[in-house]
Amino acid sequence: MSTEKLKETIQKVFPDVECVICWQEGFDKLHTTPLFITTPDQTEKVVWNPLCVQNLAAYLPSMKGKKVAVVVKGCDSRTIVQFMQEGLIDRNNVVVIGIPCRGVVSVKKVLAATGQQPIEDVKLSDGNIIVKTLKGEKTLAIADVSPGKCKTCQYPTPVIYDFLVGEPIESDKPAESVYDDVREFEKLSLAERKAYFEKEFGKCIRCYACRNACPMCVCQDSCIAETRDPHWITQKMTPEEKMMFHMIHSVHLAGRCVECGECERVCPMDIPVAKLKKKINSAMKELFDYVPGVNPEDKPPMYTFNVDEVKIKEHKL
Amino acid sequence: MSDVAPKELRIVGFLCNWCSYGGADTAGVSRFRQPTDLRVIRVPCSGRVDPLFVVRALLTGADGVLVSGCHPRDCHYSDGNFYARRRLEMLKQLLPFVGIDERRFHYTWVSASEGQKWQQVVTNFTKQIHELGPLHEKKEKAV
Numbered sequence: 001m002s003t004e005k006l007k008e009t010i011q012k013v014f015p016d017v018e019c020v021i022c023w024q025e026g027f028d029k030l031h032t033t034p035l036f037i038t039t040p041d042q043t044e045k046v047v048w049n050p051l052c053v054q055n056l057a058a059y060l061p062s063m064k065g066k067k068v069a070v071v072v073k074g075c076d077s078r079t080i081v082q083f084m085q086e087g088l089i090d091r092n093n094v095v096v097i098g099i100p101c102r103g104v105v106s107v108k109k110v111l112a113a114t115g116q117q118p119i120e121d122v123k124l125s126d127g128n129i130i131v132k133t134l135k136g137e138k139t140l141a142i143a144d145v146s147p148g149k150c151k152t153c154q155y156p157t158p159v160i161y162d163f164l165v166g167e168p169i170e171s172d173k174p175a176e177s178v179y180d181d182v183r184e185f186e187k188l189s190l191a192e193r194k195a196y197f198e199k200e201f202g203k204c205i206r207c208y209a210c211r212n213a214c215p216m217c218v219c220q221d222s223c224i225a226e227t228r229d230p231h232w233i234t235q236k237m238t239p240e241e242k243m244m245f246h247m248i249h250s251v252h253l254a255g256r257c258v259e260c261g262e263c264e265r266v267c268p269m270d271i272p273v274a275k276l277k278k279k280i281n282s283a284m285k286e287l288f289d290y291v292p293g294v295n296p297e298d299k300p301p302m303y304t305f306n307v308d309e310v311k312i313k314e315h316k317l
Numbered sequence: 318m319s320d321v322a323p324k325e326l327r328i329v330g331f332l333c334n335w336c337s338y339g340g341a342d343t344a345g346v347s348r349f350r351q352p353t354d355l356r357v358i359r360v361p362c363s364g365r366v367d368p369l370f371v372v373r374a375l376l377t378g379a380d381g382v383l384v385s386g387c388h389p390r391d392c393h394y395s396d397g398n399f400y401a402r403r404r405l406e407m408l409k410q411l412l413p414f415v416g417i418d419e420r421r422f423h424y425t426w427v428s429a430s431e432g433q434k435w436q437q438v439v440t441n442f443t444k445q446i447h448e449l450g451p452l453h454e455k456k457e458k459a460v
Contacts (some may be wrong), residue, residue, distance in 0.1 A: 073337040133331070151385065186414065193413075240376045244376055247372045248369060251368050251411070254404075254407050255407075279411060280410075283407060287403075289405065302400070305396065305402070312403070314425060315425070317423060317438065
């Protein structure tokens, strides 16, 4: 069991770190919540399974200055690399415990498949998740209830780690297919795209959960969506203001979004928030051949420039 | 003055202080005929133009947005427009994705001596926006 191996590894890092960030069982069997442990004897609560969805690396910038260990999946590890590129963490103060991951479960999809019933028990067995509710048991394949990011996952093994729990695995998904959904969406007409986003962003209740969960949204309380000076957006619940908020979020993540999918996971209204960010990332790949959160030596494309941009053509009127 | 169409549209122009604003001034001093739909906002450098300025303008009433700065390599602050180029290109690709016609936003480079070029940019861009028509027609009718 890799949970046991993970516990052993956590025991090992202990004298060197103040705190280890990992997952524990949540209020029911379907949910896991973050666990911060400060002494080795607390490790018995640690869990690792496909229900460990939260990106724990997001806590790192707020713990700068402390020596911390963090448990990451492949996708979460890109966050750490991106933090390093932007100087938001000190790599010497972070111990990265990587876990190769074959895909996680989207809690929303499981709840939808089981009719939003209270969860009594959850069992995981080779590629399946068996959910027991008041209305009986249901067996679902993990691949069917995994979030969109897992379907095109290119980094099942963490891109950076000090300890690896388990054997590294290679991605079996084609690299060209990562932005297929973006290209598919672009086939729609301008009016259809506009209507789509008006409908989707129309649902937004401006709770800012997407921003709060986003590991790269490091401004937090100074976010321009809330400051009065400058007063970028008003409190009105109009489609324009909602759209503006999502544009702020996407433009501020240009060339930085590591596609961890936290924004979509936490959205209470099921808005495809990550779509805009994915579009920008596909543009970054095309224009600057840049993939966020892969190589710590890279510089985010908006932080730098070339005097002669090969791919940017001058626009004619 | 307008020689494009009778009804004026709202076009916002962000011009850098050192080149394009000077270029627009040159065009004015030389008495070149230009459409009057453009409202100019002077910024210290095209690098000052946050892509969100453009988004905000387009969402809150502008029919078109024009950003103009010094030619690459000629920036008064040596590298402001290099950053601007990357940001604005990113925006240019993002706008059509959310259903805003990319022709409503244009960025270009005009130096202080290019009065003639400035006139052409303004005339052509205004013409382009008039062809596309108003962006917020429905909303304005409702009011």
